[in-house]
Amino acid sequence: MKAFLVALLAAVLCAQQVSSLFCYICDNEHSNWNCMKTYKCEDHEKYCTTTYSTAGIGKDMGHRITKKCSVDCPETNVNFGLAAYSTKCCSTSLCNFSGANSIRINYAVVLLGIVGSLICVLRVGL
Template sequence: MKTFLIALLVTALCAERASSLFCYTCDNEHSNWNCLKTYKCEDHEKYCVTTYSSAGFGKDIGHRITKKCSVDCPETNVNFGMAAYSTKCCSTSLCNFSGANSIKISYAVMFLGVVASLICVIRAGL
């Protein structure tokens, strides 16, 4: 009986936890409020991924959010001045609640672009 209990204890300690990952999901939404539907990920999907993109200037900025389950973690953060793209991932259930991934249009980059353009215009004598 003692051997059986020890074997049972070893089996319980060595067994992999069978926990399911839940993520918020949406596809190409304008607002994070539209991205609060939960989804049970497949067993092989280990990450919740949030992709956030924005483009435009001032009041004409457009935002898009996509959330899903994923097998891998493709984190990116690209900023092109007036356009930006970011992918963040996490690995606990419902961890991708927020749609804001600290992605902002870089006003410093835009300012440097305007200054460089002005310098080119002045040097050309226009």
């Protein structure tokens, strides 16, 4: 019995620890509800990422969500006024459940761009 316990202890101590990361995946979807498929990441992929992008204004605004496994953590948050792009990452299984990254179109930037364009047009016309 002692020999068995020693062998079992040696096997446990020498066994390679397996840490499988699972992420939700989808590609360019309109809704987070379409991003509920799970995927076992490759051993070298250590992060789950969620990329959320918006473009347009008012009722014509479009949203896109992409979720995947990733080797690195490319967190970004870019806002161009009429378009915005955000990527968040996390490192525990199924941690990229939410599709709501915190990006919003900045209407002040849009208004400033329109006013600037009008000033340029009016100056050229004079």
